[in-house]
Amino acid sequence: MTLNRRSFLSMTAIATTLAAATACGSSDSGSGSGSSANASASASDGAVVRDADADLVIWTDDVKAGALKDVAQKWGEEQGITVAVQSVASELQANFISANQAGNGPDILVAAHDWIGNLVQNGSISPVTLDSTATGNYQQVALDAVTYDGQTYGVPYCVETLALYTNKALTTVAEPATIEELAAAGQAAGTEAVLSLPVGEKGDAYHMQPLYTSGGGYLFGKNADGSLNPDDIGVGGEGSVAAAGKIGELGSQGVLKTSISDKNAISLFTEGKAPYLVSGPWALADIKAAGIDYGVTKIPGFEGMGEARAFAGVNAFYVAAGGKNKAFAETFVADVAKDSTIAEAMYAVNPLPPVQKDLVTTLEASDPDMVTFTELATSNADPMPSIPEMAAIWGPLGKAYANIVGGADPTSTIQSAGEEIKSALA
Structure with missing residues (x-):
């Protein structure tokens, strides 16, 4: 399954509708077990709720949830914790902001970089730290995309352009x-x-x-x-x-x-x-x-x-400012940035142009078209304004x-x- 361009564009439009966003329910019950890595995040009343049974909760859209669920669950097993990847089918940004403010949101959000300005404005995400090894492995366009007001707010994993x-x-x-x-x-x-x-x-x-x-x-x-x-x-x-x-x-x-x-x-x-x-x-x-x-x-x-x-659109992992298990979240995103292991596992399920140089090298022979898109995003595109x-x-x-x-x-x-x-x- 490939990602449609409209999923990137809808991100920006949502920023104008947050005042009318559905309030997050106070219930802390989840819709799946902690080891169920692709559960819906919507309760029967339409409210978006955190999986209460998982140690680490990640929210994203349906496509990215499908690509992330297996690798996230494997990572959790290696750490001795349970991980839930919950898909939020609509109004992901608005629901994430509401849930974060209510204290029952996820620990990590996976979404497009052009949300960053609105998420920062609403106090919904925290800055992250990328060491020199990680930054040296990323394409510059990806680093530029997740930088806002001089701080890094996301860990990139893919990019797309025209x-x-x-x-x-x-x-x-x-x-x-x-x-x-x-x-x-x-x-x-x-x-x-x-x-x-x-x-x-x-x-x-x-x-x-x-x-x-x-x-x-x-x-x-x-x-x-x-x-x-x-x-x-x-x-x-x-x-x-x-x-x-x-x-x-x-x-x-x-x-x-x-x-x-x-x-x-x-x-x-x-x-x-x-x-x-x-x-x-x-x-x-x-x-x-x-x-x-x-x-x-x-x-x-x-x-x-x-x-x-x-435009270059970058998808990234964000640490929720109000997440219940911030230490787990920071460890997971650090592992995403460490090398291309997690990104490559996601690529196998949902191929998208990579932003980590080691993965670009790996794909040069087997998937040159995706590498071409990475090169175009790097040399012939500008990050979509965030x-x-x-x-x-x-x-x-x-x-x-x-x-x-x-x-x-x-x-x-x-x-x-x-x-x-x-x-x-x-």
Whole structure:
């Protein structure tokens, strides 16, 4: 089973709904035994509860719970303790914050790095310490992603980003150097779509990010120490206007279409209706099943403009600030960071691009596509902003993209989006 990109994006949107989050029940009874490593964390009344029978409790989503359960249980047996990996099917972030505040949450959370700002703001996670051996084994993008306000808050285990897939049977241009070259080759293919890049009727700021950055746009400026400055909003500024103009041209040429969304983008490619696809590692299973002669490479930028840089999303382990067994939690995450043993065991169940260098080396021969995604995340991507203010970006920017691709004036549309974002953050 592969992880869908939407599970990363939903993380940020949840930050805006915490006020309405379901309160965690006071019951301390769990839904599974301490050695049952993949129990649901929801009680019959809908409240989210900690497994009371386990010494160490880990909360995560269904996919990661399935990958973690066996290795966590084995680790617990080696330590002489019971471990429960509980899956929280919906509103994991909101339920974790509520449970942590109520004192009946888990000891460890496994989730995307762009939650960090909100979790820190709510006092839900504690900083962790990575020794020099561990930090030396991690890709820098992973370390950057879990660093917030100068402190390390998570232990990374995988990363994902976007790449350009090429159907080599439909075009001889396997690695276009520019978007313009891609557009020409895609049009020459004579297929239904030139580039299967999700735009959608409501917009998709995640998938459009490489084009936005290449055109000169940015989301947040940076402070002198390299941290993001939420008071410096780039949407609506000069660079974003230039990017919007280029995106508008692609819309008028039919290279980008609002009829292509994350619902049909991969299938258009696997069915031979598009020579190019912009997607992440979650598309690999379908592409391989289709038997396509494909290539994976970086997304090109506009001719004469900047590099196309996608978002990098990192999954990590976090120590709950209010966990009952913090010592066990700190020992477990230290073992995650120590080497790739735990990450490799999770990879065998749910393959995701690794962030530990020793695991990258191990997979170079057997799974080069995943290694390619790791390399792209390291060299051609930036960590998705983890500051809470990012929640205000997604909707207005995505809708602006959809409108621009649909024919709206690029300048006024992107400027209006910027004003909406600034108003929301005022």
